[in-house]
Amino acid sequence: MPAVALAREIQMMQLSNHENVVKLYDCFRTKDDVSLVLELCKGNDLTSIVDKLQNPLGEVIVSNWMRQALSAISYLHSIGIIHRDVKPANFYLLEEQFDSQLKLGDFGLAMPYPTLIARNKQKDPNVPKLVREKVGTPAFMAPEMHKLPR
Numbered sequence: 001m002p003a004v005a006l007a008r009e010i011q012m013m014q015l016s017n018h019e020n021v022v023k024l025y026d027c028f029r030t031k032d033d034v035s036l037v038l039e040l041c042k043g044n045d046l047t048s049i050v051d052k053l054q055n056p057l058g059e060v061i062v063s064n065w066m067r068q069a070l071s072a073i074s075y076l077h078s079i080g081i082i083h084r085d086v087k088p089a090n091f092y093l094l095e096e097q098f099d100s101q102l103k104l105g106d107f108g109l110a111m112p113y114p115t116l117i118a119r120n121k122q123k124d125p126n127v128p129k130l131v132r133e134k135v136g137t138p139a140f141m142a143p144e145m146h147k148l149p150r
Helices: 003-015 046-052 059-078 114-119 127-131 143-147
Strands: 024-029 034-038 091-093 102-104
Touching: 003 024, 003 034, 046 091, 059 102
Parallel strands: none
Antiparallel strands: 024 034, 091 102
């Protein structure tokens, strides 16, 4: 991952403080690597959970997951962050039980809203280009994203 992208991912996680977003506790840089110390999510990601199911999930469980997922996304938008890769594989259960707290992670494509940057009078020449590029997982992208250039 390019250094600029990694720095942006770390910055987006440092700005986030919500019960449904994976916490970044620390990061360490060595000569060759950068290591992130993240909140431990003992449960699996939602894609892995659903793939292993033998029986359908109940409406109560799914509605609880959706409420938490939307809460995380709404929070990020309220602080000026767009995740850009919202999909079941990026949501993790804090514990191994289905009724456990859900956490949104993987901020590799996340970035600040251009309006937030303008409001803070920061200069980032890459922002307009990045917001208009097609990024994310195709099966989970909004339909209008598929019309954008790569």
